Amino acid sequence: GAVVSQHPSRVICKSGTSVKIECRSLDFQATTMFWYRQFPKQSLMLMATSNEGSKATYEQGVEKDKFLINHASLTLSTLTVTSAHPEDSSFYICSASRQLNTEAFFGQGTRLTVV
Amino acid sequence: GENVEQHPSTLSVQEGDSAVIKCTYSDSASNYFPWYKQELGKGPQLIIDIRSNVGEKKDQRIAVTLNKTAKHFSLHITETQPEDSAVYFCAEGFSGGYQKVTFGTGTKLQVIP
Numbered sequence: 001g002a003v004v005s006q007h008p009s010r011v012i013c014k015s016g017t018s019v020k021i022e023c024r025s026l027d028f029q030a031t032t033m034f035w036y037r038q039f040p041k042q043s044l045m046l047m048a049t050s051n052e053g054s055k056a057t058y059e060q061g062v063e064k065d066k067f068l069i070n071h072a073s074l075t076l077s078t079l080t081v082t083s084a085h086p087e088d089s090s091f092y093i094c095s096a097s098r099q100l101n102t103e104a105f106f107g108q109g110t111r112l113t114v115v
Numbered sequence: 116g117e118n119v120e121q122h123p124s125t126l127s128v129q130e131g132d133s134a135v136i137k138c139t140y141s142d143s144a145s146n147y148f149p150w151y152k153q154e155l156g157k158g159p160q161l162i163i164d165i166r167s168n169v170g171e172k173k174d175q176r177i178a179v180t181l182n183k184t185a186k187h188f189s190l191h192i193t194e195t196q197p198e199d200s201a202v203y204f205c206a207e208g209f210s211g212g213y214q215k216v217t218f219g220t221g222t223k224l225q226v227i228p
Binding site: 004006034036041042043044045046049093095103104105106107108109111 | 164219
């Protein structure tokens with residue numbers, strides 16, 4: 001199957017700082033990627049749809065100025081958590097599909113801890 | 116996709132027994148129903164999916180059934196093994212795009228050796 005890789009896998013940052021998470025499709029081009037957030041022992045909640053070369057589409061209740069998404073190339077989308085707070089601590093996961101109407105492959109996730 | 120209810124939230128079975136997880140969805144337009152397995156600290160991995168034009172799909176020890184009229188679908192794992200222990204998520208979405216899906220609440224499956 002296709003490979004979607006996230007980096008870093010774990011990150012700890014101080015309150016008030018920003019942290020960037022990368023999502024790469026390693027062996028295919030992805031015009032659309034998705035970003036999810038998962039709190040402990042909970043389900044995955046879609047945050048936003050990342051579109052190559054255009055603005056991301058955010059789900060209701062997700063602050064676009066806090067969670068900056070950039071999809072500058074067909075193999076890379078980045079999520080930047082700005083002015084991080086402890087409540088932003090979570091597991092962030094991205095997914096991408098090789099093409100329309102095919103399965104989505106998920107990255108291994110990034111564990112963010114804000115102290 | 117909208118709400119997806121998943122039951123049970125936890126499930127313990129003896130090795131070799133079968134496990135069944137059920138999900139109910141509300142969006143009648145949904146036509147794509149994947150199931151994911153998530154191990155601790157990792158991203159979800161697709162194990163099987165079904166589209167609305169079929170009622171059942173099987174892949175070795177794993178099968179999924181879909182009842183579009185009742186808006187529910189189920190995952191069946193037979194001859195369970197300890198390595199099947201994980202959290203399983205159902206999801207629903209639209210197959211006409213890039214697979215944006217709504218996840219169920221998850222089921223923690225424990226297979227007891």
